[in-house]
Amino acid sequence: MTLLLILLKRRYSWGASRHWRSVAYSAPMLWSSIHIPSRDYFDTPPNIHQRPKRIVETWLERSATCPLSVSLFDLTNSAESNPNPEKHPFAFEILAASRRLRSLTLAGDAELLLPVLQLHPADLPLLKSIRIVTPSDQIPSTTILEVPTLEDVALRITVSIDPLSLPLPWSQLRRLRLEFYRFWTTHGNEGGLDFDGALDVLRKCPRLELCEIRVNKYSAPYSGSSLGHDSSPIILPQLHTLILSDLEFQLQRWIPDLIAPNLRSLQIGNHNTSLGRSNHARLSVNLDLTRFTMTSLGELLESFPMVSHLQLVTSSSYFEPLSSEVDEFIPLLCPPYHLCPMLTDIEIVVPLEPSARVSDADVLALIKARMSMPNPLRRFQARFNRPMEFDVMPELQSFVSDGLQVDLEYPPRRRSYWAREGLDEPWSFH
Structure with a gap:
């Protein structure tokens, strides 16, 4: 504005x-949209503090009767430093406009935000989207989560209870992001979600379109046959994006119960995806190989024949890698398996771990195999943890001439000898 x-x-x-x-x-x-940023409200002189409050009041007045989108980001102030700890300085403005709230984002001390977090569903008849972020040592009130019109929920909070017992309208949710921290009590570390719990979340939300869940609670490697675990189908006809992340899970086999015919983006593992997906991508898949056995990886790729963009990463893991050699995945993408027949874009990212090795010969064999298929590669990118073994580019020139993009990145070679070493440094005596 x-x-x-x-x-x-x-x-x-x-x-x-x-x-x-x-x-x-x-x-x-x-x-109709306002963001209230963080500042040190309690150490600010009253005459200065009143000015931003008047701005917010005036802004909300000018929105008249329009549905509102309000974002309050305050990770600076805490109830301990507040001489009037019963509410945040801007809580009254949010409360006064609660019946017009369509989207609400709250990031800050749960005790200061308590008046807003304890709003009754009747006070929020239009609310469809809520995002809550609180410090990791706080358990916020969950009253506001009972609003039946909610469709978009993102929570980064601490819970000592089973997260599945939260009073969310699970069956109505279309977008869901969950990051539950465990809470230390006299009985130990409680709360959080394990991998089976994450699958139970998916079962409770049949209308999901986007879902991101961080698995913050240890569980044994998932085999799909846990004693007493619900193995009913997970049917998500509208799901287009699924992210299962963090360090606390591995897959002995792929999820046999998941049915998501419209999935377009899948990420498994604790890494930041960098694979660019074009508008024409049928399915973009980003996998941390340390989460899989070769069996479970093969099952996943077989379950999604429409994969067009594939990123394979080996990251540092809480667990030992389930596969002894990371390069074992190469044959899965070559004949006679014929997995991922629509695959056109591959990215391989190997960190600085001696056990995670992909050779130049493996790369050359993979590219040649995929280029001989009816739907050939359009882009191959790899970042290695070792020097170049031999230059594969001359053997790929015919493919590059036909449009294949190849980007291979190796660590710089260490200089064995440099006569000017030390002469050009800022601290040099010369």
Whole structure:
């Protein structure tokens, strides 16, 4: 809004700017979204502190009756430093506008935000989206999670109870991001989600379109046959994005119960994906190989024949890798397996671990095999943990001429001898 007024002022005369400012002030939709940033409210003199409060009040007034999107980000202040700990300085403004809230983001001390977190569902008739972030040593009130109109939920909170017992309208949710921290009690470390619990979350949410779950609780390697575990089908007809991350799980076999015909992006593991997916990607899959056996990896790739973009990563893991040699996955993508017949884009990222080795010969064999298939590769990218063994590019020139993009990155070679070493440093005596 401020930027709009600056541009108008530069472009038009003062009279014209005043006209357009008047138009902006009389357009409630322009004021229907507000972000309240963090600042040290409790050590700020009252005369200075009142100015941002007036700005927020005026902003909300100009939104008239429009549904609101409100974001309050405050990881600076805490109840311990607040002389009036019963509420956050901006809690009243949010409470006063609660019946118009369509989207609410709260990041901060749970005790300070308690008046908002304890809002009754009747006070939030329009709320569809909520995001809550609290410090890892706090258990916030869950009353606000009972709102039946919620469709988009993101929680980064501490819970000592089973997260599945939270009063969310699970069956209505379309977008869900969960990061539950465990809580230390006299009985030990409680709460959090293990891998079986993550699958139970998926079972409770048949309307999901996007889901991201961090598995923060240790569980034995998932085999799909846990004693007493629910093995009913996980049917998610609208799911397009699924991310299962963190360090606390491994897969002895792929999830046989998952049915997601419209899945377009799948990520398994604790890594930041960098694989670019084009608008034409049928399915983009990003996998941390330390989570899989070769059997479970083969089962996954066989379950998703529409994979077009594949990123394979080996990351540091809480566990020992389930596969003894990371390069064992290479044959899975070559004849006679014929897995992923639509695959056009491969990225391999190998960190600095001696056990995680992919040779140049493996790379050459993989590219040649995929280029001989009816749907050949369009891009191959790899980052290695070792020097180049031999230059594969001459043997790939015919493919590159036909449009294949190849990007191979090796660590720089260490210089064995350099006569000027020490002469050009800032601390040099010369």
